[in-house]
Amino acid sequence: IVWTREAGWHDAEVVPYGPIPMDPASSVLHYGQEIFEGLKAYRRPDGSIVTFRPEANARRLNESAERLALPHIPESLFTEAIRQLVRIDADWVPGGADQSLYLRPFMIADESFLGVRAAERARFLVIASPAGAYFTGGVKPVSIWLSSDLARAGRGGTGAAKCGGNYASSLLPTRIAAENGCAQVLFTDSATEDTIDELGGMNLFLVRSDGTLLTPRLNGNILDGITRRSLIQLAEDRGLRVEERDITVREWAEGVADGSIVEAFACGTAAVITPIQRLVGDNGLLVDFGDTAPGELTMSLREELTGIQTGIREDRHGWLDAIAPA
Numbered sequence: 001i002v003w004t005r006e007a008g009w010h011d012a013e014v015v016p017y018g019p020i021p022m023d024p025a026s027s028v029l030h031y032g033q034e035i036f037e038g039l040k041a042y043r044r045p046d047g048s049i050v051t052f053r054p055e056a057n058a059r060r061l062n063e064s065a066e067r068l069a070l071p072h073i074p075e076s077l078f079t080e081a082i083r084q085l086v087r088i089d090a091d092w093v094p095g096g097a098d099q100s101l102y103l104r105p106f107m108i109a110d111e112s113f114l115g116v117r118a119a120e121r122a123r124f125l126v127i128a129s130p131a132g133a134y135f136t137g138g139v140k141p142v143s144i145w146l147s148s149d150l151a152r153a154g155r156g157g158t159g160a161a162k163c164g165g166n167y168a169s170s171l172l173p174t175r176i177a178a179e180n181g182c183a184q185v186l187f188t189d190s191a192t193e194d195t196i197d198e199l200g201g202m203n204l205f206l207v208r209s210d211g212t213l214l215t216p217r218l219n220g221n222i223l224d225g226i227t228r229r230s231l232i233q234l235a236e237d238r239g240l241r242v243e244e245r246d247i248t249v250r251e252w253a254e255g256v257a258d259g260s261i262v263e264a265f266a267c268g269t270a271a272v273i274t275p276i277q278r279l280v281g282d283n284g285l286l287v288d289f290g291d292t293a294p295g296e297l298t299m300s301l302r303e304e305l306t307g308i309q310t311g312i313r314e315d316r317h318g319w320l321d322a323i324a325p326a
């Protein structure tokens, strides 16, 4: 579907997957004026298909659009595009634990010029791809790498938006993490250095021995994760305290050393919940849960969230959007 300043959104169509025409001077190719979302469609045991909180993705896409000077898209247009594509691709929605159809809605600036300004023409597209588990080998605790020199976002930057540019800056630190045997990179606030922001593609939670959950507050640098939000709700439903605040690497390391922090996990649409075993930095091991990972609360929240998403548990918050059969 295409947007122009004069005509607004128009020309919606569903076409077979394939290359799209692109002018070499298209502004997205030069200035990265692009935003995206990620969500999943699941098959329930009765065969019906649902997506998880698509209106939250629509809202977040529009917040990203604001920051990247792209047009807003009506929520109903967003959710209808998702529904139509999933309905057509219904045979590609696998069933079972850790299985889903991953959906990637995205918006690109698509006006041809070489000066630096916001484009007056944009395109919104959705593509789909069957997805299995994010990390191979089941729910295995992972090591993560603390990026001390390379930042993903800074104050006033685009850290809270889901735009390609944020990922462009996280690719090199992610490669360095992999070279050091780590599954993901952890970014800290570039201004304070020790205050934890998030991982390359996930939000972070710590669990205290009294069951309290700690997670970095939405400080303008990090993504307002839909999995993060959902887990805060599920934890509060259980009567657990959730503290959204600044957390430092030092607080994490000291808490593990004195036994007051007993679990850590990363969360996001792609990886759901992944237990963290170690935090590694330039100077070696910073945190190690050893054989205690994965933690009990980590796994029980994971089980509850995936149970809701795949229709095994009751959807008591009305998070699922049922896709009517074709």
Ligand code: PMP
Pocket: 038, 198, 199, 200, 201, 202, 203, 223, 224, 225, 226, 227, 228, 267, 268, 269, 270
């Ligand atoms: N932070 C970043 C940088 C991400 O890319 C993602 C994945 N979208 C998340 C957090 C988690 O967000 P969500 O739970 O909405 O997938």
